[in-house]
Amino acid sequence: MTDILFPPFLTIALTGTPGTGKTEVSKKLEADGYRILHITEFIKAHNIPSERDDERDCDVVDMDALEEAVFEYQQTVRKEFNQKFFDEGLTLADLHKSPETLPVLVIESHLAHYLCDLSVVLRTHPYTLKDRLNERGYSDKKVMENVLAESIDVVLCDCFDYCRRVYEIETTNLTIDETADCLKELIHALYDDELKTYEHLMGKMDAFSSDVAAQQAIAAGLPISDILETYSFEDDGAIVYSDNDDIGDYAEEKNPVLVKYLPGKNDWSELTE
Numbered sequence: 001m002t003d004i005l006f007p008p009f010l011t012i013a014l015t016g017t018p019g020t021g022k023t024e025v026s027k028k029l030e031a032d033g034y035r036i037l038h039i040t041e042f043i044k045a046h047n048i049p050s051e052r053d054d055e056r057d058c059d060v061v062d063m064d065a066l067e068e069a070v071f072e073y074q075q076t077v078r079k080e081f082n083q084k085f086f087d088e089g090l091t092l093a094d095l096h097k098s099p100e101t102l103p104v105l106v107i108e109s110h111l112a113h114y115l116c117d118l119s120v121v122l123r124t125h126p127y128t129l130k131d132r133l134n135e136r137g138y139s140d141k142k143v144m145e146n147v148l149a150e151s152i153d154v155v156l157c158d159c160f161d162y163c164r165r166v167y168e169i170e171t172t173n174l175t176i177d178e179t180a181d182c183l184k185e186l187i188h189a190l191y192d193d194e195l196k197t198y199e200h201l202m203g204k205m206d207a208f209s210s211d212v213a214a215q216q217a218i219a220a221g222l223p224i225s226d227i228l229e230t231y232s233f234e235d236d237g238a239i240v241y242s243d244n245d246d247i248g249d250y251a252e253e254k255n256p257v258l259v260k261y262l263p264g265k266n267d268w269s270e271l272t273e
Protein backbone atom coordinates (compact mmCIF):
# COMPACT_ATOMS: atom_id res chain seq x y z
CA MET A 1 0.00 0.00 0.00
CA THR A 2 2.94 2.37 0.39
CA ASP A 3 3.52 2.99 -3.31
CA ILE A 4 0.41 5.14 -3.80
CA LEU A 5 -0.08 8.64 -2.42
CA PHE A 6 -2.67 8.92 0.31
CA PRO A 7 -4.68 12.06 1.10
CA PRO A 8 -3.94 14.15 4.18
CA PHE A 9 -5.67 13.16 7.40
CA LEU A 10 -7.04 15.84 9.70
CA THR A 11 -7.85 15.63 13.41
CA ILE A 12 -10.08 18.39 14.76
CA ALA A 13 -10.88 19.08 18.42
CA LEU A 14 -14.50 19.94 19.24
CA THR A 15 -14.21 21.61 22.61
CA GLY A 16 -16.00 24.03 24.91
CA THR A 17 -17.23 24.48 28.47
CA PRO A 18 -19.58 21.67 29.65
CA GLY A 19 -23.13 22.38 28.44
CA THR A 20 -22.16 24.18 25.23
CA GLY A 21 -23.48 21.28 23.12
CA LYS A 22 -20.41 19.21 22.18
CA THR A 23 -22.06 15.83 22.80
CA GLU A 24 -25.36 16.58 21.05
CA VAL A 25 -23.74 18.29 18.07
CA SER A 26 -21.14 15.54 17.61
CA LYS A 27 -23.84 12.85 17.82
CA LYS A 28 -25.67 14.62 15.02
CA LEU A 29 -22.51 14.55 12.90
CA GLU A 30 -21.91 10.92 13.78
CA ALA A 31 -25.43 10.00 12.65
CA ASP A 32 -24.62 11.67 9.33
CA GLY A 33 -21.51 9.48 8.89
CA TYR A 34 -18.66 11.65 10.20
CA ARG A 35 -15.97 9.95 12.27
CA ILE A 36 -16.15 11.08 15.91
CA LEU A 37 -14.11 10.13 18.97
CA HIS A 38 -16.02 10.77 22.21
CA ILE A 39 -13.30 11.10 24.84
CA THR A 40 -15.51 10.33 27.87
CA GLU A 41 -16.52 6.96 26.37
CA PHE A 42 -12.96 6.35 25.14
CA ILE A 43 -11.53 6.86 28.65
CA LYS A 44 -13.91 4.22 30.04
CA ALA A 45 -13.46 1.76 27.16
CA HIS A 46 -9.65 1.95 27.34
CA ASN A 47 -9.43 2.05 31.15
CA ILE A 48 -7.41 5.26 31.08
CA PRO A 49 -6.42 5.92 34.72
CA SER A 50 -8.16 8.81 36.47
CA GLU A 51 -8.48 10.10 40.02
CA ARG A 52 -11.56 11.45 41.72
CA ASP A 53 -11.40 15.10 42.81
CA ASP A 54 -14.23 15.29 45.38
CA GLU A 55 -13.76 18.97 46.05
CA ARG A 56 -14.29 19.91 42.40
CA ASP A 57 -16.76 17.05 41.86
CA CYS A 58 -14.98 15.68 38.81
CA ASP A 59 -12.54 13.00 37.61
CA VAL A 60 -8.98 14.01 36.75
CA VAL A 61 -7.60 11.84 33.96
CA ASP A 62 -3.98 10.84 33.36
CA MET A 63 -3.33 13.04 30.29
CA ASP A 64 -0.13 11.26 29.23
CA ALA A 65 -1.91 7.91 29.12
CA LEU A 66 -4.86 9.48 27.29
CA GLU A 67 -2.63 11.19 24.74
CA GLU A 68 -0.82 7.95 23.99
CA ALA A 69 -4.02 5.94 23.56
CA VAL A 70 -5.63 8.64 21.38
CA PHE A 71 -2.52 8.79 19.18
CA GLU A 72 -2.71 5.03 18.58
CA TYR A 73 -6.42 5.30 17.82
CA GLN A 74 -5.78 8.14 15.37
CA GLN A 75 -3.21 6.02 13.52
CA THR A 76 -5.72 3.18 13.25
CA VAL A 77 -8.43 5.47 11.89
CA ARG A 78 -6.00 7.03 9.41
CA LYS A 79 -5.04 3.57 8.14
CA GLU A 80 -8.73 2.69 7.75
CA PHE A 81 -9.31 5.81 5.66
CA ASN A 82 -6.22 5.01 3.56
CA GLN A 83 -7.43 1.44 3.04
CA LYS A 84 -10.82 2.72 1.89
CA PHE A 85 -9.13 5.21 -0.44
CA PHE A 86 -7.07 2.38 -1.92
CA ASP A 87 -9.81 -0.30 -2.07
CA GLU A 88 -12.39 1.99 -3.64
CA GLY A 89 -9.88 3.58 -6.03
CA LEU A 90 -10.81 7.08 -4.84
CA THR A 91 -9.19 10.32 -5.98
CA LEU A 92 -8.74 13.58 -4.04
CA ALA A 93 -11.83 14.90 -5.85
CA ASP A 94 -13.99 12.13 -4.31
CA LEU A 95 -13.17 12.88 -0.68
CA HIS A 96 -15.88 15.47 -0.03
CA LYS A 97 -18.64 13.44 -1.65
CA SER A 98 -19.56 11.63 1.54
CA PRO A 99 -18.66 12.03 5.24
CA GLU A 100 -17.50 8.39 5.20
CA THR A 101 -14.72 9.16 2.71
CA LEU A 102 -13.58 12.43 4.28
CA PRO A 103 -10.32 11.65 6.15
CA VAL A 104 -11.25 13.69 9.22
CA LEU A 105 -11.52 12.60 12.85
CA VAL A 106 -13.38 14.92 15.22
CA ILE A 107 -12.36 14.51 18.85
CA GLU A 108 -15.18 15.62 21.14
CA SER A 109 -14.38 16.65 24.70
CA HIS A 110 -13.55 19.64 26.88
CA LEU A 111 -10.05 18.03 26.87
CA ALA A 112 -9.85 17.65 23.08
CA HIS A 113 -7.82 20.81 22.47
CA TYR A 114 -4.95 19.32 24.50
CA LEU A 115 -4.81 16.50 21.92
CA CYS A 116 -5.02 18.37 18.58
CA ASP A 117 -3.45 21.45 17.05
CA LEU A 118 -6.68 22.52 15.36
CA SER A 119 -9.69 23.30 17.53
CA VAL A 120 -13.30 24.45 17.24
CA VAL A 121 -14.74 25.96 20.43
CA LEU A 122 -18.50 25.96 20.99
CA ARG A 123 -19.60 29.07 22.90
CA THR A 124 -22.83 29.75 24.79
CA HIS A 125 -23.98 32.87 26.61
CA PRO A 126 -23.35 32.35 30.35
CA TYR A 127 -27.06 32.91 31.27
CA THR A 128 -28.16 30.21 28.82
CA LEU A 129 -25.38 27.94 30.02
CA LYS A 130 -26.45 28.43 33.64
CA ASP A 131 -30.00 27.24 32.80
CA ARG A 132 -28.68 24.20 30.92
CA LEU A 133 -26.34 23.14 33.71
CA ASN A 134 -29.04 23.63 36.35
CA GLU A 135 -31.32 21.40 34.29
CA ARG A 136 -28.55 18.80 34.25
CA GLY A 137 -28.71 18.71 38.06
CA TYR A 138 -25.20 20.06 38.65
CA SER A 139 -24.54 21.47 42.15
CA ASP A 140 -24.71 25.29 42.46
CA LYS A 141 -20.94 25.36 42.95
CA LYS A 142 -20.29 23.34 39.80
CA VAL A 143 -22.74 25.46 37.79
CA MET A 144 -21.03 28.68 38.90
CA GLU A 145 -17.56 27.29 38.21
CA ASN A 146 -18.50 26.47 34.61
CA VAL A 147 -20.49 29.67 34.01
CA LEU A 148 -17.56 31.72 35.25
CA ALA A 149 -15.17 29.73 33.05
CA GLU A 150 -17.35 30.45 30.01
CA SER A 151 -17.59 34.16 30.93
CA ILE A 152 -13.83 34.60 31.04
CA ASP A 153 -12.98 32.42 28.00
CA VAL A 154 -11.06 29.75 29.92
CA VAL A 155 -11.32 27.08 27.19
CA LEU A 156 -10.59 29.59 24.43
CA CYS A 157 -7.45 30.82 26.21
CA ASP A 158 -6.33 27.21 26.71
CA CYS A 159 -6.84 26.60 22.99
CA PHE A 160 -4.51 29.49 22.19
CA ASP A 161 -1.89 27.92 24.43
CA TYR A 162 -2.15 24.46 22.91
CA CYS A 163 -3.40 24.85 19.30
CA ARG A 164 -2.05 26.36 16.13
CA ARG A 165 -5.47 27.30 14.78
CA VAL A 166 -8.64 28.08 16.76
CA TYR A 167 -12.23 28.59 15.54
CA GLU A 168 -15.26 29.62 17.57
CA ILE A 169 -18.94 28.95 16.92
CA GLU A 170 -21.39 31.11 18.87
CA THR A 171 -24.28 28.69 19.48
CA THR A 172 -26.55 30.62 21.88
CA ASN A 173 -29.17 31.42 19.24
CA LEU A 174 -28.65 28.31 17.14
CA THR A 175 -30.41 24.97 17.42
CA ILE A 176 -28.31 21.82 17.72
CA ASP A 177 -29.00 21.07 14.03
CA GLU A 178 -27.90 24.56 12.99
CA THR A 179 -24.71 24.26 15.02
CA ALA A 180 -24.06 20.84 13.47
CA ASP A 181 -24.54 22.31 9.96
CA CYS A 182 -22.14 25.11 10.77
CA LEU A 183 -19.56 22.63 12.07
CA LYS A 184 -19.91 20.49 8.94
CA GLU A 185 -19.23 23.52 6.74
CA LEU A 186 -16.20 24.39 8.81
CA ILE A 187 -14.85 20.82 8.68
CA HIS A 188 -15.12 20.72 4.87
CA ALA A 189 -13.53 24.17 4.56
CA LEU A 190 -10.67 23.14 6.84
CA TYR A 191 -10.14 19.96 4.87
CA ASP A 192 -10.12 21.94 1.60
CA ASP A 193 -7.47 24.15 3.10
CA GLU A 194 -5.42 21.10 4.08
CA LEU A 195 -5.79 19.67 0.56
CA LYS A 196 -4.55 22.94 -0.95
CA THR A 197 -1.44 22.79 1.23
CA TYR A 198 -0.99 19.14 0.30
CA GLU A 199 -1.29 19.81 -3.43
CA HIS A 200 1.07 22.75 -3.13
CA LEU A 201 3.53 20.56 -1.30
CA MET A 202 3.17 17.77 -3.86
CA GLY A 203 3.90 20.23 -6.68
CA LYS A 204 7.00 21.38 -4.86
CA MET A 205 7.97 17.78 -4.16
CA ASP A 206 8.29 17.14 -7.92
CA ALA A 207 11.09 19.65 -7.97
CA PHE A 208 12.68 17.87 -5.05
CA SER A 209 12.26 14.37 -6.36
CA SER A 210 15.76 13.51 -5.22
CA ASP A 211 14.58 13.93 -1.62
CA VAL A 212 13.81 10.29 -0.96
CA ALA A 213 12.90 10.77 2.71
CA ALA A 214 10.19 13.31 1.89
CA GLN A 215 8.79 11.16 -0.92
CA GLN A 216 8.60 8.22 1.45
CA ALA A 217 6.94 10.32 4.14
CA ILE A 218 4.20 11.37 1.74
CA ALA A 219 3.82 7.88 0.30
CA ALA A 220 3.39 6.52 3.84
CA GLY A 221 0.52 8.99 4.32
CA LEU A 222 2.12 10.99 7.12
CA PRO A 223 0.01 13.93 8.29
CA ILE A 224 0.84 17.18 6.52
CA SER A 225 1.89 18.72 9.82
CA ASP A 226 4.60 16.04 10.18
CA ILE A 227 5.87 16.65 6.67
CA LEU A 228 5.83 20.42 7.11
CA GLU A 229 8.09 19.98 10.08
CA THR A 230 10.82 18.94 7.64
CA TYR A 231 10.40 22.03 5.48
CA SER A 232 9.84 25.75 5.68
CA PHE A 233 8.47 28.14 3.09
CA GLU A 234 9.74 31.46 1.82
CA ASP A 235 7.34 34.36 1.22
CA ASP A 236 6.80 33.40 -2.42
CA GLY A 237 5.84 29.87 -1.35
CA ALA A 238 9.17 28.36 -2.35
CA ILE A 239 9.96 25.34 -0.26
CA VAL A 240 13.21 25.35 1.69
CA TYR A 241 14.75 22.34 3.32
CA SER A 242 15.31 23.10 6.96
CA ASP A 243 17.02 21.34 9.79
CA ASN A 244 15.21 20.56 13.01
CA ASP A 245 16.20 23.83 14.70
CA ASP A 246 14.00 25.70 12.24
CA ILE A 247 10.84 23.88 13.23
CA GLY A 248 10.27 26.07 16.27
CA ASP A 249 10.62 29.23 14.17
CA TYR A 250 8.08 27.94 11.69
CA ALA A 251 5.58 27.17 14.46
CA GLU A 252 6.13 30.62 15.93
CA GLU A 253 5.44 32.33 12.60
CA LYS A 254 2.13 30.48 12.42
CA ASN A 255 0.38 32.30 15.20
CA PRO A 256 -3.00 30.84 16.16
CA VAL A 257 -5.84 32.12 13.99
CA LEU A 258 -9.20 32.87 15.57
CA VAL A 259 -12.23 32.93 13.30
CA LYS A 260 -15.67 33.60 14.72
CA TYR A 261 -18.79 32.18 13.13
CA LEU A 262 -21.35 34.87 12.43
CA PRO A 263 -24.80 33.29 12.02
CA GLY A 264 -26.14 33.85 8.51
CA LYS A 265 -22.74 34.84 7.14
CA ASN A 266 -21.04 31.59 6.29
CA ASP A 267 -17.92 33.09 4.82
CA TRP A 268 -14.90 30.93 5.43
CA SER A 269 -12.63 32.95 3.15
CA GLU A 270 -10.53 33.94 6.14
CA LEU A 271 -9.42 30.32 6.31
CA THR A 272 -7.16 30.72 3.33
CA GLU A 273 -3.97 32.20 4.61
Ligand SMILES: Nc1ncnc2c1ncn2[C@@H]1O[C@H](COP(=O)(O)OP(=O)(O)O)[C@@H](O)[C@H]1O
Binding pocket: 016, 017, 018, 019, 020, 021, 022, 023, 024, 025, 132, 171, 172, 174, 175, 176, 179
Ligand atom coordinates in the same frame (compact mmCIF):
# COMPACT_ATOMS: atom_id res chain seq x y z
N1 LIG B 1 -27.73 24.87 20.60
C1 LIG B 1 -28.50 24.33 21.55
N2 LIG B 1 -29.77 24.70 21.68
C2 LIG B 1 -30.54 24.18 22.65
N3 LIG B 1 -30.13 23.26 23.55
C3 LIG B 1 -28.88 22.85 23.48
C4 LIG B 1 -27.99 23.35 22.47
N4 LIG B 1 -26.80 22.76 22.65
C5 LIG B 1 -26.93 21.93 23.71
N5 LIG B 1 -28.18 21.99 24.20
C6 LIG B 1 -28.67 21.25 25.38
O1 LIG B 1 -27.77 21.50 26.43
C7 LIG B 1 -27.52 20.33 27.16
C8 LIG B 1 -26.02 20.08 27.18
O2 LIG B 1 -25.58 19.71 25.89
P1 LIG B 1 -24.39 18.68 25.70
O3 LIG B 1 -24.33 18.33 24.25
O4 LIG B 1 -24.49 17.54 26.67
O5 LIG B 1 -23.15 19.62 26.11
P2 LIG B 1 -21.63 19.22 26.40
O6 LIG B 1 -21.35 17.91 25.72
O7 LIG B 1 -20.86 20.35 25.80
O8 LIG B 1 -21.48 19.16 27.88
C9 LIG B 1 -28.31 19.21 26.50
O9 LIG B 1 -29.51 19.04 27.22
C10 LIG B 1 -28.59 19.74 25.14
O10 LIG B 1 -29.79 19.21 24.59
